[in-house]
Amino acid sequence: MDKMKLEDLRKALDRRELSAVELTAYYLDRIAQHDRELNAFITVLRAEALQMAAAADRRIAAQENVTALTGIPVAIKDNIYTEGIRTTCASRLLANYYPSYDATVVSRLKQAGAVLIGKTNLDEFAMGSATQYSYYGVTRNPWDRNRSAGGSSGGSAVAVAAGMAPLALGSDTGGSIRQPAAFCGVWGLKPTYGRVSRYGLVPYAPSFDQIGPLAASGRDLLLLFQTIAGYDPLDPTSLPDPLNLDGDLSASIRGLRVGLPREFFGTGLDAGIKERVLAAAKVLGAAGCELVELSLPSVAYAAPTYHLLAYAEASASMARYGGVRYGSRAGAGRGNVEMMTTTRHGLGLEVKRRILLGTYFLSADCYEEYYRQAQKVKAWMIRDFAAAYRRCDLLLTPTTAAPAFRFGDEAKEERALALTEQYTVAANLTGNPALSFPCGRINQLPVGAQLIGPAGTEALLIRVATVYAESATEGGFPGETVPETGEQIEG
Numbered sequence: 001m002d003k004m005k006l007e008d009l010r011k012a013l014d015r016r017e018l019s020a021v022e023l024t025a026y027y028l029d030r031i032a033q034h035d036r037e038l039n040a041f042i043t044v045l046r047a048e049a050l051q052m053a054a055a056a057d058r059r060i061a062a063q064e065n066v067t068a069l070t071g072i073p074v075a076i077k078d079n080i081y082t083e084g085i086r087t088t089c090a091s092r093l094l095a096n097y098y099p100s101y102d103a104t105v106v107s108r109l110k111q112a113g114a115v116l117i118g119k120t121n122l123d124e125f126a127m128g129s130a131t132q133y134s135y136y137g138v139t140r141n142p143w144d145r146n147r148s149a150g151g152s153s154g155g156s157a158v159a160v161a162a163g164m165a166p167l168a169l170g171s172d173t174g175g176s177i178r179q180p181a182a183f184c185g186v187w188g189l190k191p192t193y194g195r196v197s198r199y200g201l202v203p204y205a206p207s208f209d210q211i212g213p214l215a216a217s218g219r220d221l222l223l224l225f226q227t228i229a230g231y232d233p234l235d236p237t238s239l240p241d242p243l244n245l246d247g248d249l250s251a252s253i254r255g256l257r258v259g260l261p262r263e264f265f266g267t268g269l270d271a272g273i274k275e276r277v278l279a280a281a282k283v284l285g286a287a288g289c290e291l292v293e294l295s296l297p298s299v300a301y302a303a304p305t306y307h308l309l310a311y312a313e314a315s316a317s318m319a320r321y322g323g324v325r326y327g328s329r330a331g332a333g334r335g336n337v338e339m340m341t342t343t344r345h346g347l348g349l350e351v352k353r354r355i356l357l358g359t360y361f362l363s364a365d366c367y368e369e370y371y372r373q374a375q376k377v378k379a380w381m382i383r384d385f386a387a388a389y390r391r392c393d394l395l396l397t398p399t400t401a402a403p404a405f406r407f408g409d410e411a412k413e414e415r416a417l418a419l420t421e422q423y424t425v426a427a428n429l430t431g432n433p434a435l436s437f438p439c440g441r442i443n444q445l446p447v448g449a450q451l452i453g454p455a456g457t458e459a460l461l462i463r464v465a466t467v468y469a470e471s472a473t474e475g476g477f478p479g480e481t482v483p484e485t486g487e488q489i490e491g
């Protein structure tokens, strides 16, 4: 069943050949079998999921408000609020934190009748690229357990890749949905900034943070995206409707101009990945797209600009964890300063590093030299991309510079990781939507390609990638699109 498409599951549920309780029990079994090793979940919602599934079955029986997701299990990254359900952000500080309300995306899933199956692992407060800075242990890649799943939404990517959930939500501040999706061979979308409500998403760098879907196919991804997207008065940065969400995924892509930006194909990129992404470009060319080579010079500065701005925002976001209002408190009874200091020692090293650097970047002495300069580069990057969109409709790039790295090889892989950030953060700095989709494999390891487009083009990105995925499957070239997860994790 983990290889079944959502539309087939939907049909089986609607025809009552399969109940939502059976479907949920199936995924709970997969989790029980595989998650001890993979560690994709921080919390598995066994009882709650079965209850929600039973409610979905009643809804289906009564044919009341049945949506595309009624009775379908969804895994939720553990930095997204779930009412009465532990939400840890992979931090020791929030080990016993139970939010009193749902994030808007979670209420939308509940309204749609989806089943929340568990809360997935991440780097503490989503600060990282390997799901290794988690108080709850590292997440492993189902294609090779000695390799990283990527991050920070590593748990969500692994849940889908290993068939422990058909759908998952992640968050993406600088690539945290797309990079793990690429490492694990699944689809992941970072929506246009403001397209999906951030209400109830624990902030890391609020001007970049977006919640987005992960799934095993473009169609599944679109269904989850359609469920969570749309205006929300509770998020002041939410974009107004109307949305252009209806992706007729079978519509022709003939005549579309696909840009290949030079800065994404230069030195440091793995030769196999380059070959596969260019092969995908050829497939799109054969489908009638015009391939346009172009340059985006601002991208060379993307990673440092992102880190500076993200850490500055993080230092503000993290100010709330002082033992007063949220999470665990340490050093109580020894005065406020002592209490706050001791409590903050409960944060992991990486989080502390970012708070300290962010505070430094915002200090009076550095503000002009660092923060203001970074804001200028960001403005330049927005203009640079806008100019590119006059020459092409969307951009095709690799998602990562190398496949998933082996644990312990972080130092060796540092250059590839830095380059990957250069590839992914541009979409966060410009607010553009970006999609990572599977693009073949190298030595069994998945390769991800990325499509970036102007604001509001999510459905178009998914449509274009689906054309590639379908032609690739039919032609058996250049690579399989959906991993044979069952076989992989048995091996």
Ligand code: GLN
Pocket (backbone or CB within 6 Å): 126, 127, 128, 129, 151, 152, 171, 172, 173, 174, 175, 176, 177, 204, 310, 421
């Ligand atoms: N790897 C990036 C970082 O460490 C992105 C993280 C994210 O998108 N949440 O900041």
